[in-house]
Amino acid sequence: MDAFKLSNRQNWDERADIHAADRTGFYAVDAFLAGEDTLYPIEQAEIGDVAGARLAHFQCHIGIDTLCLARRGAEVTGIDFSSRAVAHARTLADRAGIAATFIEGEVYDAPELTGGGFDIVYTTWGTITWLDDIRAWARAIAGTLKIGGRFYFADTHPAAAVMEDRDGVLLPAYDWRSAKDTPQRFDAPFTYTGDDTPLATAHNFEWMRGLSDVIGALLEAGLRLDFLHEHELLPYKHFSIMIPAGRRMFALPPGLPRMPLAVSLQATRTR
Template structure:
């Protein structure tokens, strides 16, 4: 594991400890334990029926979405590179009484770690920016799915991820593509949930890429695109100016030009 991934994993190990406590309610763990389905509205509306499907959740973090999908009837397995996140996910499975498997490992190794006969791969919110090889990601998806298996993906729009809010204005700030050996460094003393616990590893490395890179990688891997949609909401404040849109989602305030903040797609393995 290179120094970028080592640093990121240390950061995510720390975040897993903080997020599992969910002191701010960002992950709605108490609501989930009380029986509520806490998938965000975009994927909840688009994913379709999963009951009885063998489902792999890539980059599952502490497992809350994996367990929501299992509660919907999926035979779910979560995969994440953070051992602390996997430990928290397994503990949450026990606490909730919802059965799912959780495996520690790199997403690129998913076919070897999980198998090659899944009906669905699910991955959402804050995933591809952590990956240095989008084509290897797409190959892992295709390799994990059986023929006719489908992918559901939702994340920040790559087009908006290159922007920052500077002096109250959203401006282009980063190159739209990052070289594999030169990711963008981001410094943050705390995590994104609003919990003020200081992070020891208080920086991360992320890779910028275009929407075309994502689509091209999936097509090259043998996936057929079923739909591609853009959305004006996100489940987190990408920019400080964003305001509550309801249902644990955020949007740009009135008076700001509308922009695509999120992207979702479905694809099927040919």
């Protein structure tokens, strides 16, 4: 494992422990355990019927979304590279009394780890920025799906990802595309949930992506684009100036130019 991935995995092992404790309520763990469907509004509106489907959740983290999809009737398998995240996901499944499989591993290896033949591959919110090879990611999606199976994706829009909030003003701060060996380094003493537990590994490495990178990789891997949607909401405060917009979502405040904050898509494996 290279230094970038090793650092990121150490960072996410620490975050997983903090997120599972959910002292700030960001992950709505208590609401989930009480029976609430805690998927965010964008994917709730778009994922469609999953009852009876074999569903693989790439980069599942502590498994909340995976288990919500299981409650909707899917037969779920979650995959994550963090051993701590996988351990917490299994614990949450046991606490909720939900049948689910969780596997530790790289998403690039998902076809071999899962055996493939899935009806749905699902991945949302803060995922591809951690991956150094977008084409290998797309090939893994195709290899995990059966022919005719569908892929669902939602994440921060690349137009927002290049911006930074500097004293209430949004300014371009990052390149829109990263080479494999030159990711962007981010230093942060705490995780993004508002918990003030300090991180020992207080930095991570992320790869910037353009929409053409994502869509082009999927098309090249043998998927057909079914829809592409852009949204002016996010389920987290990507910028400090963002304001609550209902149902655990955030938007830019009035008076600023409108811009896409999130992107979602569905694609179907055709070959």
